[in-house]
Amino acid sequence: MKTFQSRNRFGRAALSALAIMTVTACGGGSSSTGGGLGSGDLLVGVIAPFTGADAGLGPAYYAACLAAAPAINNNGGVGGRNIGCQQFDTRGEPADAVPAANAMIASHSNLMAVVGCTSDEAATVAPIIDRSHIPMFCMTGQSEFNKTALKYFHRLVPADVYDAFAMVGSALYGPNHAPYKKAALVFGDDIGSQAFVQPATNALTKLGGTIAINQPIHLGASSYRTEVAAMLKTNPDVILTEALGSAGTYLKEVKTQNGGKMIPFIGSSATIDPVWFQQVRDAIGINDLLKYYAGVDLGYTFSGPAYTEFLANLNAAASQFSEAPKYKQRGSTLHLYDGIIMTALAMVATNSADPKVYNSKIIDIANGTTGATTVNTYKDGVAALHAGKSIRFVGAGGENNFDQYNNSQSGYILVAYDKDGNEVTAGTLTPDQTAKLIAAGG
Amino acid sequence: MDLYLAAFGFGLVSLSVIAIGAVGFTMQFGITNMINLAYGEVMISSAYVAYYVNRAGISIWIAMIAGAVFGAAFSFLLNRIVYAPFLAKGTSHIGMVIVSLAVSLMMANLLLPIVGYYSVSYQNSTGDLIRVGSIILTTNQIAIIAVAVALMLLIHGLLRYTRLGKAMRATSANPTLARNCGIPTQRVVDMVWVITGALCGLAGVVAAMDSDTFAIANGATFLITILAAAVLGGAGQPYGAMIGAVLIGLITELSAAAWSPQYKEVVAFGILVLVMVLRPQGLLAKRGALAAAG
Numbered sequence: 001m002k003t004f005q006s007r008n009r010f011g012r013a014a015l016s017a018l019a020i021m022t023v024t025a026c027g028g029g030s031s032s033t034g035g036g037l038g039s040g041d042l043l044v045g046v047i048a049p050f051t052g053a054d055a056g057l058g059p060a061y062y063a064a065c066l067a068a069a070p071a072i073n074n075n076g077g078v079g080g081r082n083i084g085c086q087q088f089d090t091r092g093e094p095a096d097a098v099p100a101a102n103a104m105i106a107s108h109s110n111l112m113a114v115v116g117c118t119s120d121e122a123a124t125v126a127p128i129i130d131r132s133h134i135p136m137f138c139m140t141g142q143s144e145f146n147k148t149a150l151k152y153f154h155r156l157v158p159a160d161v162y163d164a165f166a167m168v169g170s171a172l173y174g175p176n177h178a179p180y181k182k183a184a185l186v187f188g189d190d191i192g193s194q195a196f197v198q199p200a201t202n203a204l205t206k207l208g209g210t211i212a213i214n215q216p217i218h219l220g221a222s223s224y225r226t227e228v229a230a231m232l233k234t235n236p237d238v239i240l241t242e243a244l245g246s247a248g249t250y251l252k253e254v255k256t257q258n259g260g261k262m263i264p265f266i267g268s269s270a271t272i273d274p275v276w277f278q279q280v281r282d283a284i285g286i287n288d289l290l291k292y293y294a295g296v297d298l299g300y301t302f303s304g305p306a307y308t309e310f311l312a313n314l315n316a317a318a319s320q321f322s323e324a325p326k327y328k329q330r331g332s333t334l335h336l337y338d339g340i341i342m343t344a345l346a347m348v349a350t351n352s353a354d355p356k357v358y359n360s361k362i363i364d365i366a367n368g369t370t371g372a373t374t375v376n377t378y379k380d381g382v383a384a385l386h387a388g389k390s391i392r393f394v395g396a397g398g399e400n401n402f403d404q405y406n407n408s409q410s411g412y413i414l415v416a417y418d419k420d421g422n423e424v425t426a427g428t429l430t431p432d433q434t435a436k437l438i439a440a441g442g
Numbered sequence: 443m444d445l446y447l448a449a450f451g452f453g454l455v456s457l458s459v460i461a462i463g464a465v466g467f468t469m470q471f472g473i474t475n476m477i478n479l480a481y482g483e484v485m486i487s488s489a490y491v492a493y494y495v496n497r498a499g500i501s502i503w504i505a506m507i508a509g510a511v512f513g514a515a516f517s518f519l520l521n522r523i524v525y526a527p528f529l530a531k532g533t534s535h536i537g538m539v540i541v542s543l544a545v546s547l548m549m550a551n552l553l554l555p556i557v558g559y560y561s562v563s564y565q566n567s568t569g570d571l572i573r574v575g576s577i578i579l580t581t582n583q584i585a586i587i588a589v590a591v592a593l594m595l596l597i598h599g600l601l602r603y604t605r606l607g608k609a610m611r612a613t614s615a616n617p618t619l620a621r622n623c624g625i626p627t628q629r630v631v632d633m634v635w636v637i638t639g640a641l642c643g644l645a646g647v648v649a650a651m652d653s654d655t656f657a658i659a660n661g662a663t664f665l666i667t668i669l670a671a672a673v674l675g676g677a678g679q680p681y682g683a684m685i686g687a688v689l690i691g692l693i694t695e696l697s698a699a700a701w702s703p704q705y706k707e708v709v710a711f712g713i714l715v716l717v718m719v720l721r722p723q724g725l726l727a728k729r730g731a732l733a734a735a736g
């Protein structure tokens with residue numbers, strides 16, 4: 001029999017262990033004004049969750065970098081300097097993200113750009129990266145970045161509020177169904193997912209709908225039986241959701257408790273993702289996924305010379321990361337690929353490896369200046385710059401239109417999946433519908 | 443009221459899953475004096491072993507045995523190759539906790555490139571839906587409850603009525619005296635790792651079945667709940683772990699019905715902290731199955 005002392009020791013050690021685990025359990029012209037591009041390899045830091053509940057996010061961004069690297073390296077590099085990619089795992093937790101960001105900056109003097117920084121960690125890592133004068137492309141929709149003062153911060157996707165408006169638009173105006181007026185909001189309890197709740201509530205209620213239940217669910221929980229029972233009691237027409245990592249568990253429970261029948265569910269643009277697709281398909285079956293799921297996404301064409309080159313490089317990246325080709329229609333992968341290429345072009349345009357010099361040129365190359373030549377690939381961009389032209393880069397993710405706060409805006413489309421997990425366009429929102437949604441959402 | 447009754451029924455499933463894992467975990471400590479924080483990773487590894495067997499077309503109920511066998515073999519080897527040498531060198535308790543945490547992190551990171559970050563699901567029907575009043579359970583969930591009850595009875599029988607069980611209790615009480623009395627304590631400790639490893643493997647598979655989808659990150663989640671149940675019930679006390687599992691399982695589900703579900707774990711762990719303040723030795727510290735053999 002153990003003594004009391006050993007039990008208390010167990011208790012103390014176990015509580016210490018719990019504490020430990022909780023901390024470890026979110027174009028311009030070729031001005032050539034710079035001081036030269038230097039030598040040695042350059043690095044793109046991919047700072048994102050690679051483990052934890054949001055572990056599905058990091059690989060999408062890493063794939064973007066692996067595709068961008070050969071697009072640059074096979075075409076002369078950045079003034080002869082090749083670029084490489086390195087993962088920095090934030091575990092999706094601000095507490096882990098800060099040391100990851102500090103380690104990334106302290107250990108790598110050759111950082112040319114940082115990509116990733118999701119809503120889980122952007123608020124904590126973006127100021128750190130900004131202070132180090134490294135251009136970053138963040139996949140966060142948080143409203144605090146709508147008018148950010150961080151000069152090195154760039155966002156290639158709209159704020160989450162627009163994603164939320166598009167989801168409500170899909171519910172009210174989507175094709176092939178009567179308006180869904182009564183919605184259950186089932187979003188993860190992480191910072192990023194909760195950003196959808198208020199704008200979705202505002203937009204839906206002011207356009208005549210009601211919120212059946214607002215249910216923040218704890219991501220990574222082993223089951224959601226009681227949550228689903230509570231949600232089903234409210235008889236919603238539709239579920240609006242972003243609960244990455246837990247969607248399969250939740251939706252399977254919906255199907256089980258609802259007698260084997262799903263109810264329609266509308267996902268944010270983050271649900272256009274191969275990890276999400278596989279999880280939900282395996283949980284509820286492909287037929288129910290195709291029948292009951294609707295999503296929203298930015299209006300990608302998945303065609304054209306920029307996309308063709310992106311796709312070729314992404315497929316080639318399979319030699320380093322076998323899952324890379326699965327991200328061929330992941331919006332964030334396309335955008336971050338473009339962001340890295342724009343940064344490389346900005347370095348060439350300014351003939352500088354100093355981010356304080358080339359950072360501002362990124363916006364010029366993305367938005368274009370008067371008389372700029374449109375280019376779609378790094379190779380064409382470098383050629384145009386060397387010919388003394390100013391350029392506008394329109395990449396795999398389409399045109400960019402940065403505002404003064406380095407936020408690039410574009411419109412949404414209504415989408416679904418096909419049986420292979422490819423995105424298919426299901427409809428669009430008219431300008432009038434979009435205006436109504438934005439006015440209602442506030 | 444309907445929702446609370448439904449939550450109570452769901453709580454029975456949760457507590458069954460937790461109980462299997464918590465009893466194995468607490469027996470490991472009770473007899474070997476080892477707080478094994480790699481337990482959650484062994485659980486998830488076993489769940490993946492069962493997944494690959496299941497994917498080969500074999501029923502998950504048979505694949506569950508493969509998970510248990512893996513858990514038993516891996517735990518035995520883990521102790522022999524990693525933990526025992528450290529203990530032999532006189533590593534302190536907190537030192538062993540850190541060693542097991544290191545093993546846990548290594549396992550998680552070694553497993554990631556093998557199984558990937560994708561969530562997976564067993565190929566298994568959820569079974570028919572059974573409604574008893576407001577309580578709704580699937581036949582699979584009822585089977586999980588039955589498996590848990592059977593295992594708890596087996597553990598009770600093992601500890602109370604077998605020579606091995608008595609040897610375990612003697613080793614737990616005083617290993618030196620037990621050795622001097624002719625009990626082969628090393629062999630007993632090996633058997634403890636095999637038995638608790640099998641429980642760990644089974645717990646991993648039923649927890650993964652219960653979740654419908656699971657991924658590598660679930661290992662840490664499983665462990666936190668199991669550790670809480672073990673601490674709540676009393677260190678090294680299998681019956682205490684069972685009671686801890688009942689409390690944690692029911693409280694999490696009932697609090698999800700009563701308040702916002704995002705607070706369900708906050709409520710459960712709040713009660714754990716309260717119990718630790720009022721009764722640091724846990725609920726059943728004085729009257730345990732691992733009390734000295736009489």
